[in-house]
Amino acid sequence: TGAGLIGLLTVQLLVAHGARVLAIDFDEAKLDLARQFGAETCNPARGEDPVAAGIAFSRGRGVDGVLITASTDSSDPVTQAARMCRKRGRIILVGVTGLELNRADFYEKELSFQVSCSYGPGRYDPAYEDKGQDYPLGFVRWTEQRNFEAVLDMLAAGRIDVEPLISHRFDFADATKAYDQLAEDKSVLGMLLDYGEPADERHVAKVVLDDRPLPAAGEPVVGFIGAGNYASRVLIPAFKDAGADLRTIVSAGGTSGVIHGRKNDFAEAGADTSALLADESINSVAIVTRHNSHASLTVDALNAGKHVFVEKPLGLTMSDIDAVEAAHAKTDRLLMVGFNRRFSPLTRKMKTLLDGVPEPKAFIMTMNAGAIPADHWSQDPEVGGGRIVGEACHLIDLMRYLTGAPITGVQASAMGGSANATLDKASIMLTFADGSFGTVHYLANGGSSFPKERIEAFAGGGTLQIDNFLKLRGYNWPGFKKMSLMRQDKGQGPCSKAFLDAVRAGSASPIAPEELFEVSRASIEAATLLK
Known part of the structure; x- marks a missing residue:
């Protein structure tokens, strides 16, 4: 049903x-093609009854199966399919139709009904x-890839002919006209865009959004790699507010880059x-892509002579961190990781208070x-690295910042049982060179009404507590009781500004590179211990 x-x-x-086929459609021109391909036809627009046609076509037995390739809000194709099927027949919905089904039609004949998922087994499975x-051939004979393989074999053998299915041809330069006709003309069957002769060189389009001059020498001219949710909602606005010249944004598909590029100037x-990276007018790069690309892009950007702001994590493996450290050692460019929590106003206040206590501290985060x-x-360990490397690293860095001393030891324990297969319920114990120690509790099994982040520090007979980066309280802390913010501030704005200010001034990175490497390695070590 449906001869598109x-x-x-x-x-x-x-x-x-080798199947006998009955094609049903309201368009006689499409049915002419179906007859050309060897099918018998039924046209309801001429008053022909699809159910009666199906029964007659099957010599009164009912058809073995119906494939619905129509697109309609009506449930008629499914209803008609059920009524023309034999007992224990099969109905496969490939297209999109209404699904107001009559149970009796299916119950009495014990019909099977299945919705087809695109290209076959494997589709949407990362x-x-x-x-x-791949899926083992002995268990899944027709996977997505093997379906394509079979169709290509049939095309090569001439058993499938697509030439008659091409109803319109357009030069690629007229692609917009093609889409306009596709939307307006229901007679369009297959539309071919002709790219012309192959080009000697690959041309990658660049969309000019604002033909403005470059800023004064020394100002940060920033290129963004990545245009996902965090980049578009948080980091790009933070860089814009901090006065960066947002020069170029690239994204994998290009479209999202244009959308967010226009929105953010x-x-x-x-x-x-x-x-x-080859653009000499760009002196700084922000990397906000999936985690497994951070290290390689950072190395490429440093080698290209760019200052680099990369979102956490810096890398997923120890060799990633080694590669970044080696690249950084060969350049005088800045390297910054988006460990923004150390730049929150509440964190800065807590740091000032703790620095006034000349003894080791204890932390619970x-x-x-x-x-x-x-x-x-x-x-995914190979793409995102898991939540310990990808997110708990924030608190490992925060503890490193608040102690002001190198990490000397890492221990970690994960919650037991199969429910923790993704390693998102764990405790990480850290020790520091000044005698301080602390624990990071990373938990994915808590209540949503409980604050997402709580930072507690114990020292000198007093306690400091940051509650969800909205409020800092002091308990038995001389001269300090509380500090509150009007809204949550995890430090993304000050973090971005600190990086850009360092680029302008030609000063050192706001976070010492050795701390970035130290925290990154500690995070990877913790995740490794949990496995």
Whole structure:
């Protein structure tokens, strides 16, 4: 049912496999093609009854199966399919229709009804599509890839002919006209965009959003690599507010870069990271991509002579950190990781108070992180690195900042049981060169009404507590009781400004590079101990 582009391809596939086929559609021109491909036809627009046609076509037995490739809000295609099927027949919904089903139609015949998922088994499975982990042929014969392989074999053998399915051709330069016609003309079947002769060189388009001159020498001219949620909602606005010249934004697909580039006054948008790094007018790069690309992009940017602001984590493995450290040692460019919590006004106040106590401190830091799906990219060890490396690192850095002393030891324990397979419920114990120690509790099993982050410091007979970066309280702390903010401030704004100010002044990085490497290695070590 439905003799559009997908329906006519389906007709050819079925005929090629020896099936007798009845094609049903309201468009006689499309049914002419179906007959050309070897199908019998039924046109309800001419008063022909699809159910009666199906019964007659099957010599009164009922058809073995119905593939619905139509697109309609009506439930008629499913209802008609059920009524023309034989007992224990099969109905496959490939298209989109209404689903107001009559139970009796399915119950009395014991019909099977299935919705097709795109290209077949493997579709939407990151392990299959992104990592290339195939399904065993003996258990899943027709996977997404093997379906494509079979169709290509049939095309090569001439058993599928797509030439008659091309109803319109356009030069690629006229692509917008093609889409306009596709939206307005229901007779369009298959539309081909002709790219012309292959070009000698690959051309990557760059969209000019604002043809403005460069700022004065020494001002930070920033290129952003990545245009995801955190970049667009938090980091780009923070850089903009801090006075950066937002020059170029690149994203994998290009489209999101253009959208957020226009919104945030970038001069250009594109999809070519290499071109951004080669642009001599850009002196600073912000890297806000998926975690597994942070280290390599940081190395490339440092080698290109750029100041680098990279979101946490700096890398996913010890070798990642080694590579970044080696690249940084060869340049005088700034390196900054987005450990923003040490720049929060409440953190700065806590640091000042603690520095007045000349003795070791004890810390308890809790991140009530909440659960996220196990198949989220950040949970994938090879892509996101897991939540300890990717998020708990914030609190490891915060403790390193508040003590002001190097980390000398890392221990870690994870909650037992299969429920913690994603390692998002753990405690990390840290010791420091000045005798201080502390524990980071990273928990994904807490209540959403409880504060997400709580920072507690114990020293000199007093206690300091930051509650969700909204309030700092002092308990038995001489001369201090509390400090409150009007709204939560985790330090993203001051962190971005500190980096840009250092670029302007030609001064050292706001976070010492050795601390960045130390915290990154401690985070990776903690995650390794939990496995």
